[in-house]
Amino acid sequence: MKINMHDLYCLSNFIDYSLPIHEPLKHSNRIKYTCFDISENYVIFGATSGSLYLFNRCSGKFLHLIPNKHGPINHLAISVNEKYVAFSTNRSICVYAVNLSAQVAPQVIYTNLSSDQSVQVTCLHWTHDEKQFYYGDSRGQVNLVLLSSFMGHSLLNMTIHTILFLESPIIQIDDFESLLLVSNCSKCILCNTEYEEYKQIGNRTRDGAYGSCFAVSNNEAIQPSRIYCARPGSRFWEVDFEGDVIQTHQFKTALAIPPVKIHKVSESEIETIAKYEENDEMLDYQPQNLQFGKVQMLNQDFLLAYTELGLYVFDMRKSSIVLWCNQFERIVDCRVVNDDIVVFTQTGSLYSVRVLLMTQYVCELVRQEKLLECACCMRKNVKYFADKAREDYDMNVLNQIKNFLIDRQEYELLNDLSVIFDAIAQCEGNGDNNSSGGSSCTAERSISLGATAMHNKISKEQTTHGIYVLENAFCDNLKSQKSTEKPLKDALLTVTGKFGKNIIKYKFNVFSEEQQKLVHELIPTNERVLPFKDIRALCENDEEIVCRMKRNNSDTNTKNFNGQHISAEEKTIYNLYLICKSAKISNTNFVERYRDLFDSIGSARDLISLLDKLEQVMREHGDSELQAKKSCYEMYFNYLNAExxxxxxxxxxxxxxxxxxxxxxxxxxxxxxxxxxxxxxxxxxxxxxxxxxxxxxxxxxxxxxxxxxxxxxxxxxxxxxxxxxxxxxxxxxxxxxxxxxxxxxxxxxxxxxxxxxxxxxxxxxxxxxxxxxxxxxxxxxxxxxxxxxxxxxxTWNCFLGIALDYLEAHDILTLILKWSNCIPNDAIDREFYTRCLLKA
Known part of the structure; x- marks a missing residue:
């Protein structure tokens, strides 16, 4: 079906799951649902009791209760193939192996979080292979949880590896193949986990909860894959997979439009007529300055975002608003499953709606024999339906509305819709006669497609030279490219665990000028500006490179691009060097990043020897002898338990x-x-x-x-x-x-x-x-x-004030009298003598 700039959409297929999902809680007023996730077959809720409640998604039937003794659940996520459920409490990360067999007890494994009780999990995200998931926390760490299984059936164990350290709470995590996208309260980070590269998206930081996600396309030639990052002021960055901002989409002013009404099957005829007779166009809707804390794709076509009071759908290809809706009470979370948007509210209610083209919606109403509602919808959008009919859409099914209105003698409504029926009749006539108008329309479409292809070609050529051709008036990426001032990307630091205890980034291409000076010997000159894809190609063709993720476990050495062997100790020293420098840049104590490494060293003398070698590396990279010594001592003292x-x-x-x-x-x-x-x-x-x-x-x-x-x-x-x-x-x-x-x-x-x-x-x-x-x-x-x-x-006031705490008033006044010749006239305030009188 053709979609053009004038398409209208609505929210339909409304389902209220609230009654069946609250059935298990009807005997307890104390237990409340706190979070949820939904998949192809299941809906799962976490509760204040710590238990999980499993429901069948299609029927709403309650299936299973999974008890948990580790406290209330605050986040949960179902794995892609519905095999596992990951969830978090205030104290632990847990995984439940989905098994609905009555003969097998529910299997839940868990691991405790940090001993710091203020640390809270803020988001969970499964990878597509179900062998691992990520979680972010309130201190700014991104952690990878690896699951181990026996014969692919019984879950045995899980291990946690911290892979990224940022300076503020994690808002959202998304992944695609080897790319990891992390959004926190100040920035978005794009990570290539296979080649261990980290890049901050854009130069402008922000302060607040803003999400980001991948938008993966099935046809790169027509619609390239993108990343979308929420920004303050109802804006979005459109970013390519190299982490470069292409354009900014601005929706603040464009959101000054009426919200859509949700179609509900249970509505009576009176409610239907009243809904469509409301004149929203007469109301004054103001621009909306919104903060989107979580964003996700809807059917590869649209971007879904939400706030506490509204649901928002955007078409990023056209930089346009599909619709927004304010008919949900205090939204807590939203999920997309197939074509449905599932909304969880603060009252514990769960609703499902679907975004449909208006033409699809009215045709569905006709098939459901809801002809009056269909007629009211058409009258509210007469020009839209008339235009669709003239574009050779198969709209003749709407002729049933004409007969229906004649039978009901709704002549006023019939007159309002006459232009639509005339357009349908014209289209049918044009189709029968195979008129030249059809050829003209086809020619226009061909010209349009040709112009679009030419524009894409020109844009691509210009983009390779760092110049972006932007199509809408909301973009703000036309600023001079000459400026060399860039903020310090201090968040792009250290990865541990699955990818090595602490990783040296030979191919790190995102340092600012100051940081490039610090690590210039670590990064070959010809690779400092290579994007991810070029580095990947270089790596695939370079037989000298040993990929850490594919190497033999017995191999303790790696090679750099120059073919030089780097021992495990040298790798550790260089990573300590990067940690130390990043700590200086961000003015942050990063002791947690090297605590485990220092703990693993056999003796205090071995640790001192390692620090001496680290000092030598710092001096080789431009630090003075004094500054290198101080930096090493600071790392050691931050780690040292004085006792x-x-x-x-x-x-x-x-x-x-x-x-x-x-x-x-x-x-x-x-x-x-x-x-x-x-x-x-x-x-x-x-x-x-x-x-x-x-x-x-x-x-x-x-x-x-x-x-x-x-x-x-x-x-x-x-x-x-x-x-x-x-x-x-x-x-x-x-x-x-x-x-x-x-x-x-x-x-x-x-x-x-x-x-x-x-x-x-x-x-x-x-x-x-x-x-x-x-x-x-x-x-x-x-x-x-x-x-x-x-x-x-x-001062005399300070000294005498302390002395008065321990001396009697007459004793201290005697001492003052003794030394009165040495005390300046204005040295003692009146308040002191008042205290003396009160104490006496």
């Missing part, structure tokens, strides 16, 4: 000490004139917990020399030294530390152990401090210091 320092050997402990000093070294330290020990400094500290354990270890073993060696270079650990002296009741040392450290919290913690005598000594040293004379913790000599207040020393 393990007690169990380490001296070599490892010295390595940690040197790294801690290196990361916290500072030239902005005021030192004692006598012994060069720190007097004033910035008390901020990286990895303070590691430094604290080091000092406690040295102090407990009477290695004060090593302890003071660390303190001399990292005085930010003076708070730990203060507690050592507190345990020894060494008041003079404590006072110097507390006042020189300049942190009120430390004085609050230590001050509760001070006696009145200690507070009097503290007053004395505080006066010295305010006058720019600092007492050394090490040699107790006094050194004059200029600009003493620039390092956030205590």
């Amino acid at each position: 393990l320092i007690w169990e380490m050997d001296d070599f490892t402990r010295d390595y940690i000490r040197n790294g801690f000093i290196l990361l916290n070294a500072s030239n902005d330290i005021v030192r004692c004139d006598n012994c060069n020990f720190p007097l004033r400094f910035d008390n901020s500290c990286l990895y303070h917990d590691i430094g604290a354990v080091l000092l406690r270890y040295y102090w407990s073993r009477n290695e004060q020399v090593k302890c003071f060696d660390v303190l001399t270079q990292v005085p930010a650990l003076f708070d730990i030294l203060a507690r050592f002296y507190l345990a020894e009741n060494n008041l003079d040392k404590i006072l110097s530390i507390v006042l020189n450290y300049g942190q009120p919290q430390l004085l609050q913690d230590i001050g509760k152990n001070f006696s009145l005598y200690a507070w009097a000594r503290c007053f004395e040293q505080f006066v010295e401090l305010q006058q720019g004379r600092l007492s050394c913790v090490n040699c107790e000599c006094v050194t004059p210091v200029e600009n003493v207040n620039r390092h956030f020393f205590y």
